[in-house]
Amino acid sequence: MSDITCYTHGLALAPMAGYTGSPFRVVCRTLGATGLVTEMVTAAGISRRSVKSIRYLRYLPEEKPLGVQLFGAKPADFSRSAELVSTLGFSFIDINAGCPVKKVLSSGSGAALLRDLPRLFEVVRATVAATSLPVTVKIRLGFSPDEPLPEGMCGLLCAAGASAVTIHGRYRSDMFGGAVNPEGIERLSRNSPVPVVANGDVKSPADGERLLSLEGVTGLMVGRGALGNPWIFRALSGGPPKPGPGEIRQVIARQLELMLAECPQPGMFNAMRGHLVHYLKGFPGAACLRDRAVRVATPRDVLELADEAEELIWGAL
Numbered sequence: 001m002s003d004i005t006c007y008t009h010g011l012a013l014a015p016m017a018g019y020t021g022s023p024f025r026v027v028c029r030t031l032g033a034t035g036l037v038t039e040m041v042t043a044a045g046i047s048r049r050s051v052k053s054i055r056y057l058r059y060l061p062e063e064k065p066l067g068v069q070l071f072g073a074k075p076a077d078f079s080r081s082a083e084l085v086s087t088l089g090f091s092f093i094d095i096n097a098g099c100p101v102k103k104v105l106s107s108g109s110g111a112a113l114l115r116d117l118p119r120l121f122e123v124v125r126a127t128v129a130a131t132s133l134p135v136t137v138k139i140r141l142g143f144s145p146d147e148p149l150p151e152g153m154c155g156l157l158c159a160a161g162a163s164a165v166t167i168h169g170r171y172r173s174d175m176f177g178g179a180v181n182p183e184g185i186e187r188l189s190r191n192s193p194v195p196v197v198a199n200g201d202v203k204s205p206a207d208g209e210r211l212l213s214l215e216g217v218t219g220l221m222v223g224r225g226a227l228g229n230p231w232i233f234r235a236l237s238g239g240p241p242k243p244g245p246g247e248i249r250q251v252i253a254r255q256l257e258l259m260l261a262e263c264p265q266p267g268m269f270n271a272m273r274g275h276l277v278h279y280l281k282g283f284p285g286a287a288c289l290r291d292r293a294v295r296v297a298t299p300r301d302v303l304e305l306a307d308e309a310e311e312l313i314w315g316a317l
């Protein structure tokens, strides 16, 4: 697989701000995620060379091929930031045209671009002109059911220079709630001249097959279904769906090690807590462990919880 087809024709981990930093991306890659992309990074911040924004661009060699996702509203910010990120070893640049959060919309970024297609196309053209990397775009079905994207949307993005499109099968008005809408994805993917990655509610191989069977869909992207369950990538590749004995501890310990290396303590424990409450689910006694997970403050606290989870699931190992 070429670098970009790892993303467009494989199993991609969705960008999820606050969760899919380098440590979780590495864990998911180890378990079969072929497509990785950073969480959204501000194009304006990168253009200004803001240290805070540039921090989000750090990654480890084992994450390659890796894309970088930019969000913003101004074509000039995209072209300046595309020039910079193109020198950093990324395999593609993804444009966020789906973030539904008010603060992001108020600056004309994210899903606001779904309501201003001339601007979105201008952003794509400006990015493409500034880089030799493939440029992809992540969209939703539209701003709301009353404002759906045109059926030929993927063709229009292709005409602006996009190499692939990811479709999150919800409207901006859905935020992250409600069931994914496969018919809505297929309406846009059916006649796409570029590869389409389908995203939304993939929590099992059956969910994955349903989206992959849609006309024009070439790859899958998994978001919340991977939180606490990076094994979903193994399951989607036909491997064992559940972690075996010792695997939860092993994955938590690896993630902890990577997070400690990446983030200064104690800030890193906020992120770790967010992951632990997802790992510690679905077995008798998990609720008690989750109560403690929100208070972990040392590496030892984290590993003790991981050991106890293994004991509760498998008995003493």
Ligand SMILES: Cc1cc2nc3c(=O)[nH]c(=O)nc-3n(C[C@H](O)[C@H](O)[C@H](O)COP(=O)(O)O)c2cc1C
Residues within 6 Å of the ligand: 014, 015, 016, 017, 018, 019, 039, 040, 069, 096, 098, 099, 138, 168, 176, 199, 200, 201, 202, 221, 222, 223, 224, 225
């Ligand atoms: C906490 C959180 C953070 C997210 N951050 C981003 C982001 O940075 N960029 C982006 O394109 N989408 C972001 N998303 C949306 C996901 O990439 C994905 O499209 C969405 O969760 C639907 O997929 P799912 O149903 O598999 O979770 C985020 C979603 C969540 C839940």
